[in-house]
Amino acid sequence: MLKVAHVTSAHPRQDIRIFRKECRTLAEHGYDVSLIVADGKGDECVDGVSIVDAGLLPGRLNRIFRTTRYVFEKALKINADIYHLHDPELLPIGLKLKKQGKIVIFDSHEDVPRQLLSKPYLHPLFRRLISAVFSVYERYVCSRLDGIVTATPFIRDKFLAMNSVVLDVNNYPMIGELDAEVPWENKQNEVCYVGGIASIRGISEVIQSLSLIKSPVRLNLVGEFSESAVETEVKQLAGWTSVNACGQLDRAEVREVLGRSIAGLVTFHPLPNHVDAQPNKMFEYMSSGIPVIASNFPLWRDLIEGSDCGVCVDPLNPQSIAEGIDFLINNPERAKQMGCNGQHAVYTRYNWDVESKKLIEFYKKF
Numbered sequence: 001m002l003k004v005a006h007v008t009s010a011h012p013r014q015d016i017r018i019f020r021k022e023c024r025t026l027a028e029h030g031y032d033v034s035l036i037v038a039d040g041k042g043d044e045c046v047d048g049v050s051i052v053d054a055g056l057l058p059g060r061l062n063r064i065f066r067t068t069r070y071v072f073e074k075a076l077k078i079n080a081d082i083y084h085l086h087d088p089e090l091l092p093i094g095l096k097l098k099k100q101g102k103i104v105i106f107d108s109h110e111d112v113p114r115q116l117l118s119k120p121y122l123h124p125l126f127r128r129l130i131s132a133v134f135s136v137y138e139r140y141v142c143s144r145l146d147g148i149v150t151a152t153p154f155i156r157d158k159f160l161a162m163n164s165v166v167l168d169v170n171n172y173p174m175i176g177e178l179d180a181e182v183p184w185e186n187k188q189n190e191v192c193y194v195g196g197i198a199s200i201r202g203i204s205e206v207i208q209s210l211s212l213i214k215s216p217v218r219l220n221l222v223g224e225f226s227e228s229a230v231e232t233e234v235k236q237l238a239g240w241t242s243v244n245a246c247g248q249l250d251r252a253e254v255r256e257v258l259g260r261s262i263a264g265l266v267t268f269h270p271l272p273n274h275v276d277a278q279p280n281k282m283f284e285y286m287s288s289g290i291p292v293i294a295s296n297f298p299l300w301r302d303l304i305e306g307s308d309c310g311v312c313v314d315p316l317n318p319q320s321i322a323e324g325i326d327f328l329i330n331n332p333e334r335a336k337q338m339g340c341n342g343q344h345a346v347y348t349r350y351n352w353d354v355e356s357k358k359l360i361e362f363y364k365k366f
Contacts, residue, residue, distance in 0.1 A: 003032040005080035009067045010087045013037045013051050017171050018086055023049045025356045036074045038067045082366055088112045091141040103366045106142055107149045114272040118200055154276040167362045171280045173287040174352045180259025184336045191325055192220040192261040194254055195281045199230045202267040208318035210239030215329040220257045222246045258288035262335055263328045266294045267315040283350050286342030291335050293324045309342030
């Protein structure tokens with residue numbers, strides 16, 4: 001039995017992609033799976049996966065420098081055959097594990113050089129410098145690893161220029177997980193946003209749109225703000241009086257929110273790391289049977305219009321977002337059909353059952 005260690009210094013132990021999908025899938029297929037995390041919650045075994053805690057240290061710099069060392073020490077103690085790394089700051093660990101004769105896979109959830117260009121806490125000139133330096137280092141390390149797993153086809157194509165063993169394992173939802181099966185006539189005049197809340201994810205424009213909507217509607221806002229200044233700013237907007245601020249919810253609670261909503265919002269700003277992304281929340285909305293209101297990026301428009309499962313809007317224009325919400329509120333039969341179309345697309349194509357088979361075949365290479 002091959003011993004596999006998934007390693008993260010940044011993600012929670014119950015991370016949907018890492019634990020709920022990849023680790024559990026490998027355990028179900030007979031692999032001896034460990035998951036190394038750094039959250040200070042201790043060791044445990046869940047669903048056949050041994051979770052090993054490297055301890056929690058406060059601050060971003062601690063995570064990058066000290067936590068990675070502690071994670072590496074835990075990784076060596078496990079003595080796995082295959083190490084599957086999930087964070088860019090773990091790339092140096094990948095090289096060290098290769099020197100130990102281990103098989104090392106890097107799982108790229110994001111196009112990190114592009115993502116760095118959008119970091120609000122970095123000076124614009126510093127962003128470009130860090131992005132360029134990291135791009136060179138990423139290429140150097142990943143060309144020496146045994147394989148690369150990516151979260152989207154776009155990221156896959158980038159890594160194919162560095163490594164011949166690359167596979168996209170898309171972060172599609174698990175069938176039925178978020179399907180509340182709420183009859184359409186029982187839904188409320190509510191839309192929802194689920195996920196991390198940030199300026200670049202369009203929160204200001206969404207809140208502004210609420211004061212422009214002609215229909216009485218409320219926004220179920222699920223998640224936590226990553227920028228306190230942005231939170232303070234949007235709470236001063238007139239549209240905030242139409243917000244149900246839900247905070248962080250577990251998966252059962254998210255399912256309930258999706259069940260009573262008539263649409264899900266994903267109106268990210270047109271930044272380099274967004275326009276070619278495939279946000280998990282888009283497919284989760286589809287999985288739950290509600291239409292999507294999404295940014296009008298070409299890739300997203302092709303997906304949404306191709307499945308006829310929502311409407312695309314200008315994410316920088318609150319009036320455009322308001323019109324999209326009004327359309328779905330005022331056309332319930334059309335909204336219901338779009339929701340059914342999206343759910344059918346998930347059941348037949350955009351689901352973890354399809355992606356899990358790809359992951360298992362990928363592991364058979366080693």
